[in-house]
Amino acid sequence: MGATWIHGIGGSPIYEIAREIKSLESDQPWECMDDFLDDPNPITIAENGYVLSPYIVDPVSNLFNSLMDFAKGKKKSILGGIESDICVNGNVSVGSFLEKGLESYRKLLSRKSGNENGEWDKESLVESIFAMHENAQRTYSAANDLHKLGYLAESEWVMFPGEEITIAKGYSSIIESLASALPSGVIQLGKKVNDIEWQPECVTSENKHGYGSRPVKIHFLDGTSMSADHVIVTVSLGVLKAGVINKANDSVRFGFSPTLPSHKIEAITRLGYGVVNKLFLKLSPDFDLDRFPFLQMVFHKSDHFKNPKIPWWIRKTASLSPIYEKSRVLLSWFAGEEALKLESLPDEVILDDVSTTISSFLSQKDYNGNVKFEKVLKSGWGSDPLFMGSYSYIAVGSSSDDIDTLAEPLPNTKVLESTKSGSPLQILFAGEATHRTHYSTTHGAYISGLREANRLLEHYHCIDV
Ligand SMILES: Cc1cc2nc3c(=O)[nH]c(=O)nc-3n(C[C@H](O)[C@H](O)[C@H](O)COP(=O)(O)OP(=O)(O)OC[C@H]3O[C@@H](n4cnc5c(N)ncnc54)[C@H](O)[C@@H]3O)c2cc1C
Numbered sequence: 001m002g003a004t005w006i007h008g009i010g011g012s013p014i015y016e017i018a019r020e021i022k023s024l025e026s027d028q029p030w031e032c033m034d035d036f037l038d039d040p041n042p043i044t045i046a047e048n049g050y051v052l053s054p055y056i057v058d059p060v061s062n063l064f065n066s067l068m069d070f071a072k073g074k075k076k077s078i079l080g081g082i083e084s085d086i087c088v089n090g091n092v093s094v095g096s097f098l099e100k101g102l103e104s105y106r107k108l109l110s111r112k113s114g115n116e117n118g119e120w121d122k123e124s125l126v127e128s129i130f131a132m133h134e135n136a137q138r139t140y141s142a143a144n145d146l147h148k149l150g151y152l153a154e155s156e157w158v159m160f161p162g163e164e165i166t167i168a169k170g171y172s173s174i175i176e177s178l179a180s181a182l183p184s185g186v187i188q189l190g191k192k193v194n195d196i197e198w199q200p201e202c203v204t205s206e207n208k209h210g211y212g213s214r215p216v217k218i219h220f221l222d223g224t225s226m227s228a229d230h231v232i233v234t235v236s237l238g239v240l241k242a243g244v245i246n247k248a249n250d251s252v253r254f255g256f257s258p259t260l261p262s263h264k265i266e267a268i269t270r271l272g273y274g275v276v277n278k279l280f281l282k283l284s285p286d287f288d289l290d291r292f293p294f295l296q297m298v299f300h301k302s303d304h305f306k307n308p309k310i311p312w313w314i315r316k317t318a319s320l321s322p323i324y325e326k327s328r329v330l331l332s333w334f335a336g337e338e339a340l341k342l343e344s345l346p347d348e349v350i351l352d353d354v355s356t357t358i359s360s361f362l363s364q365k366d367y368n369g370n371v372k373f374e375k376v377l378k379s380g381w382g383s384d385p386l387f388m389g390s391y392s393y394i395a396v397g398s399s400s401d402d403i404d405t406l407a408e409p410l411p412n413t414k415v416l417e418s419t420k421s422g423s424p425l426q427i428l429f430a431g432e433a434t435h436r437t438h439y440s441t442t443h444g445a446y447i448s449g450l451r452e453a454n455r456l457l458e459h460y461h462c463i464d465v
Pocket of ligand 1: 385
């Protein structure tokens with residue numbers, strides 16, 4: 001329902017753990033166990049069933065990839081040499097950068113060929129294929145709108161080199177392995193924290209909570225509490241944001257007493273955190289086809305040609321594909337508003353709407369009749385009060401510095417130095433949103449946990465550990 005991939009095996013600590021515990025092999029089939037998704041030629045179909053030739057799709061896909069490689073700093077030029085036409089400065093978004101890239105490409109195109117008439121002319125095809133890639137990019141970044149995704153930070157995000165692979169025994173095997181190193185009973189599940197009481201100023205014996213010398217007190221939703229010397233907070237940025245804007249929720253309310261310092265609150269507010277959901281669909285047995293294709297869907301942007309039977313929440317879905325070749329389970333990704341809408345819909349509505357959409361896409365291919373599904377499974381990260389979304393991104397108006405600000409422990413060491421009193425390292429912050437270059441990933445979350453554990457080891461001079 002959540003993480004599946006190791007994003008680059010070269011140097012990834014998650015890959016090392018998975019390899020060590022033999023989680024990369026299984027007797028059971030698993031998601032993306034073959035190279036099916038690396039298929040360079042998925043079937044791309046335009047709304048109402050027109051199968052698009054790679055001659056039309058590939059140049060646009062290459063343009064999009066070239067623009068994103070340029071944005072990420074992987075390449076110094078863009079296909080067609082259009083980089084000089086795209087002026088990028090200040091607080092620009094990935095969305096507006098892509099818009100300029102497409103515009104320059106269109107100018108090149110119009111010099112080369114005229115438009116055709118009909119439902120799909122060349123220009124609207126180019127625009128819609130480009131939009132398909134933009135929608136895939138929304139799921140990679142979790143930004144609902146690419147105009148909110150900061151351009152400048154794109155080149156700071158680092159991916160490990162090497163192949164991207166899935167874990168045969170699933171990500172839970174990694175968690176289980178990490179947890180098995182701890183003495184039993186140390187991990188307490190189902191304890192929801194709703195308040196972390198800390199001592200930003202000088203701690204004297206009077207203003208402690210009467211729990212020995214420990215400066216932090218954690219209050220749980222069930223009314224119990226626990227005192228601590230140090231707390232490493234790893235709740236999602238979504239939960240932190242909800243706490244900051246005091247979005248009261250009856251099942252979980254998470255906050256700090258006193259509230260976090262303003263520079264932390266500002267960083268939390270500025271950083272982006274979005275919703276990405278997965279939708280799994282199982283084909284019904286009467287869909288007797290050897291294999292369902294890796295289907296890329298190109299939707300009309302013009303209202304005039306839109307098929308009214310296709311609901312808005314499917315119109316930004318880039319693809320639908322089996323989880324491995326010949327699997328009857330298909331997977332599609334949703335981001336932003338569409339992902340939230342998906343969470344709210346009953347299974348029957350999802351099955352109906354997706355069947356109608358896919359049948360219309362496959363109407364001119366050799367598939368017998370309507371596509372029917374028998375089962376649906378979807379994630380619901382946006383409405384889960386323990387997550388409030390999926391992963392972080394650098395929004396326009398924020399920067400990677402906000403990530404570093406979020407990662408700073410409390411109380412601020414400068415305050416402690418100036419008052420020459422108080423307990424240091426009461427609240428530490430880890431989790432994907434606190435890793436400057438690997439945010440949004442499991443390895444980012446893991447590495448940030450090591451960082452904070454090491455901070456405490458150093459504090460206690462446990463240099464040999
Ligand atoms: C659909 C999807 C697909 C993804 N795919 C990948 C992928 O393929 N590869 C990859 O590397 N990453 C992927 N990610 C991202 C990855 O899952 C996250 O970056 C990672 O899980 C973040 O870990 P974390 O520990 O920072 O936070 P989280 O996983 O958000 O964990 C936070 C924890 O805090 C707990 N919590 C929250 N509030 C409270 C409270 N009040 N009291 C007590 N506990 C609380 C939650 O229960 C949760 O256990 C994906 C994410 C999603 C949603």
